[in-house]
Amino acid sequence: MSVASSNNNVADPAMIDFYLNGKRRQCADIPPDCSMLELLRGPLGHTGTKEGCASGDCGACTVAIGEPTADGSLNYHTVNACITPAHQAQGAHLVTVEGLSRGDALHPAQAAMVECHASQCGFCTPGIVMSLFVLHETQRTRPAPFTQQRLESALGGNLCRCTGYRPIRDAALQMADQPDTHPTWADDPSLPGAVASLCRDVMGRTEGASPGHYTIPRSLEALRELKRERPEARLVAGATDLWLETTQQLKPLDDLIDVSRVEELNRVEAHPEGWWVGAAVTYSRLAPLLDAEFPAFGRLLHRFASMQIRNRGTLGGNVANASPIGDCPPVLLALDARLLLDGPDGERDMPIDAFFLDYKQTALKANEFIRGIFLPRSEARQLKVWKLSKRREDDISAVLAAFAWRLEDGVMRDVRLAFGGMAAIPLRVPAAEAALEGQKPDEAAFAEAKRALRRELSPMSDVRGSAEYRLVAASNLLERLRLSLDMIPTDNGMEVMLDAYAH
Numbered sequence: 001m002s003v004a005s006s007n008n009n010v011a012d013p014a015m016i017d018f019y020l021n022g023k024r025r026q027c028a029d030i031p032p033d034c035s036m037l038e039l040l041r042g043p044l045g046h047t048g049t050k051e052g053c054a055s056g057d058c059g060a061c062t063v064a065i066g067e068p069t070a071d072g073s074l075n076y077h078t079v080n081a082c083i084t085p086a087h088q089a090q091g092a093h094l095v096t097v098e099g100l101s102r103g104d105a106l107h108p109a110q111a112a113m114v115e116c117h118a119s120q121c122g123f124c125t126p127g128i129v130m131s132l133f134v135l136h137e138t139q140r141t142r143p144a145p146f147t148q149q150r151l152e153s154a155l156g157g158n159l160c161r162c163t164g165y166r167p168i169r170d171a172a173l174q175m176a177d178q179p180d181t182h183p184t185w186a187d188d189p190s191l192p193g194a195v196a197s198l199c200r201d202v203m204g205r206t207e208g209a210s211p212g213h214y215t216i217p218r219s220l221e222a223l224r225e226l227k228r229e230r231p232e233a234r235l236v237a238g239a240t241d242l243w244l245e246t247t248q249q250l251k252p253l254d255d256l257i258d259v260s261r262v263e264e265l266n267r268v269e270a271h272p273e274g275w276w277v278g279a280a281v282t283y284s285r286l287a288p289l290l291d292a293e294f295p296a297f298g299r300l301l302h303r304f305a306s307m308q309i310r311n312r313g314t315l316g317g318n319v320a321n322a323s324p325i326g327d328c329p330p331v332l333l334a335l336d337a338r339l340l341l342d343g344p345d346g347e348r349d350m351p352i353d354a355f356f357l358d359y360k361q362t363a364l365k366a367n368e369f370i371r372g373i374f375l376p377r378s379e380a381r382q383l384k385v386w387k388l389s390k391r392r393e394d395d396i397s398a399v400l401a402a403f404a405w406r407l408e409d410g411v412m413r414d415v416r417l418a419f420g421g422m423a424a425i426p427l428r429v430p431a432a433e434a435a436l437e438g439q440k441p442d443e444a445a446f447a448e449a450k451r452a453l454r455r456e457l458s459p460m461s462d463v464r465g466s467a468e469y470r471l472v473a474a475s476n477l478l479e480r481l482r483l484s485l486d487m488i489p490t491d492n493g494m495e496v497m498l499d500a501y502a503h
């Protein structure tokens, strides 16, 4: 691997060309499976960013990525550098803890951490400072109250063993009282334009990279062509699942096609019948649509991993990964979502319940990719999504239930009961659905549905829960559905929360 600071525009496609703390950097011969953290701490010698878990859980490695926006500014978001491919820095502005101060003057995120005694051993501190930096940036550009939920969301992906979270939370609240010190690079008004221009330029260059490299197509046509040439190459979107294969299982990832910048996979399109969501749309970008149109799905995102993961992870990656404990597949099953699969042999539309075949086996052919996910619109449909996990933040489900139905003349219609964590694949339970279909939502109908559920499901036991726990929990979630249909509206029309931790 070699590194240069340069203004040279002619580069080989395997070179990573980006800005680091305001300075253009070009790194040649970077292997496809090099993480952003390895690039920073190795060839670039930026050891301020720490490695804790190497699995996206602890947040010690948090850095900020600034990407050009339509209004000409840079939009910063946090990522876990340990599981972000180094090649995803292409054409972006990467900011690390080394890039925040202005000479000896600390950035408000750093000064507040010092003032609030929010650091002890300090191992987690650079990651926390970077999460606070992005919170500060977001507040500067889009001011909004620092609610409890907002702070939890900004800091939920950063673990600290020694300090306790109170002083860290205090630091977040006190950033605004610190001297308004900007990083030195923020003085340069041409930086956003330079990053945007580099981004356009490098994306053009990387399209033709050869096998064994990290290839970043920008168009659907280019992605189809690459899949024709290299059907066995692994696809990578946010890398929040895939990268664990290299950091945890030490498997090589030596031939990668990155779908995250394919324009057609990054669109959200509204149609009269629903929404096509491009497979590479991240959760952070999807959240406004879900909040507005599928609030129960939108609330699930608050329980989905951490901000760092939601900033990179995609709906397409969650579906393609086909984990039995993935959070979105049961919701998509309950919504009767459809998938658009694509590849060099053409496209095909498939109901999502035909996609999951067996444990981590899907209907996707070797040369295909998921292009989009269709979320059908229905005014009358109601949706509940409940996730059970050991920890509220940043934890995988033991059981996830997604229930959809509509009430017509007091009886339940189009009942869809879908679960994650209850079998080798995410699945619906047809006999339990049939027990409720056309019935009033009363105790007798639900008792029959719960009996059917027990007959239909035989979950496994693992560290997240025993088979019996899962069966009882799934059955109790059906009971919760019955109770919530009887719910007592509060003064403001909100449903009474049955459990403070259940969204």
Ligand SMILES: Cc1cc2nc3c(=O)[nH]c(=O)nc-3n(C[C@H](O)[C@H](O)[C@H](O)COP(=O)(O)OP(=O)(O)OC[C@H]3O[C@@H](n4cnc5c(N)ncnc54)[C@H](O)[C@@H]3O)c2cc1C
Pocket: 055, 056, 057, 083, 234, 235, 236, 237, 238, 239, 240, 241, 242, 243, 259, 279, 280, 303, 304, 305, 306, 309, 312, 313, 314, 315, 316, 317, 318, 319, 320, 321, 325, 326, 327, 328, 368, 369, 370, 371, 394, 395, 396, 397
């Ligand atoms: C700390 C942590 C917490 C997490 N918490 C949760 C959680 O709470 N709930 C949950 O459900 N998941 C969780 N995950 C898993 C992960 O974040 C999600 O599954 C995410 O949606 C994966 O998306 P991605 O874009 O990162 O996929 P990637 O990692 O890029 O890809 C995942 C798989 O999908 C394939 N793929 C990607 N895009 C396509 C495409 N367009 N077509 C075909 N194949 C494709 C890849 O080849 C790979 O096999 C967590 C992960 C981590 C590291």
Ligand code: FES
Pocket: 050, 051, 052, 053, 054, 055, 056, 057, 058, 059, 060, 061, 062, 080, 081, 082, 083
């Ligand atoms: S090192 Fe723990 S999240 Fe990256």
Ligand code: FES
Pocket: 118, 119, 120, 121, 122, 123, 124, 125, 159, 160, 161, 162, 163
């Ligand atoms: S200060 Fe030690 S882990 Fe946070």
